[in-house]
Amino acid sequence: MIEPNELVEHGEALYRFALHLVRDPDLAADLVQDTLVRALERSAQYREEAPMRAWLRQILHNLAIDRARRSSRELAVDDVEAHWRDDEYTVDPAAMALRTQTREELEDALVRLPFIYRAAVILHDVEGWTVQQVAGLQAISLPAAKQRLRRGRMALVTALAEGHERRHLLEGVPMRCWDARQHISEYLDGILDEPTARMVEAHLAVCPTCPPLYAALVDAHVQLETLRDSDAVIPPDLDRKIRSTSADPGPLS
DSSP states (O other): OOOHHHHHTTHHHHHHHHHHHHOOHHHHHHHHHHHHHHHHHTGGGOOTTSOHHHHHHHHHHHHHHHHOOOOTTSOOHHHHHHHHHSTTOOOOHHHHHHHHTOHHHHHHHHHTSOHHHHHHHIIIIISOOOHHHHHHHHTOOHHHHHHHHHHHHHHHHHHHHHHHHHHHHTTTOSSOHHHHHTTHHHHHHTOSOHHHHHHHHHHHHHOSSHHHHHHHHHHHHHHHHHGGGOOOOOOHHHHHHHHHHHHSOOOOO
16 A cells, blocks of 8 residues: 555656646646545555556556647647648748747647647657657557657647747737736736736737637626526425425435
């Protein structure tokens, strides 16, 4: 049986590992917490001859896959490979050289990769894992791991190239889109501090992509408020059960 203190000592290493995979501090922290809980629940499955950190990484990796969802920002890797098969497909080498030297640009491009490809690239090219180790973590064959790494690298270059075009559209726009979007909820509720609120407003005034998202949030918020005044009536049977329970506490049946 694994003791909780045995797991805690791996927390910092797991957090670094999670942060590399998901590029989001809050999500990384959630993944670490969920990993430790899952490890305690499954402690009977742990074989002591295997390194505990490797076992914990496997759990975290699987949880990250479960949480990963395709978004509009993610590249369709099949489409990327189709581009690379076209002899006429290429990128601007000067622009790419500038972008690859900027950490912010690299991270923005990495986030656009579907998780399994992003993980393969990060584990191999950032963490220094062998392809065999990547295959073991992802529970796939060595050829499949090589394919994920190849396709992930191709997708990264394509994402960097597309990001260069997008950067021109956003030139002079205050704040990055994600920096603005993560404050939108508090801005909507009127509880965002004034300096940040002014920055969000300045971003919304000139950004080509964020205003429609904010407008949709406002519309959904307004429509949800109308549900508060719903004239739904509690079913008579449920009303009787609740009333009888308040008089004679016991399970509802």
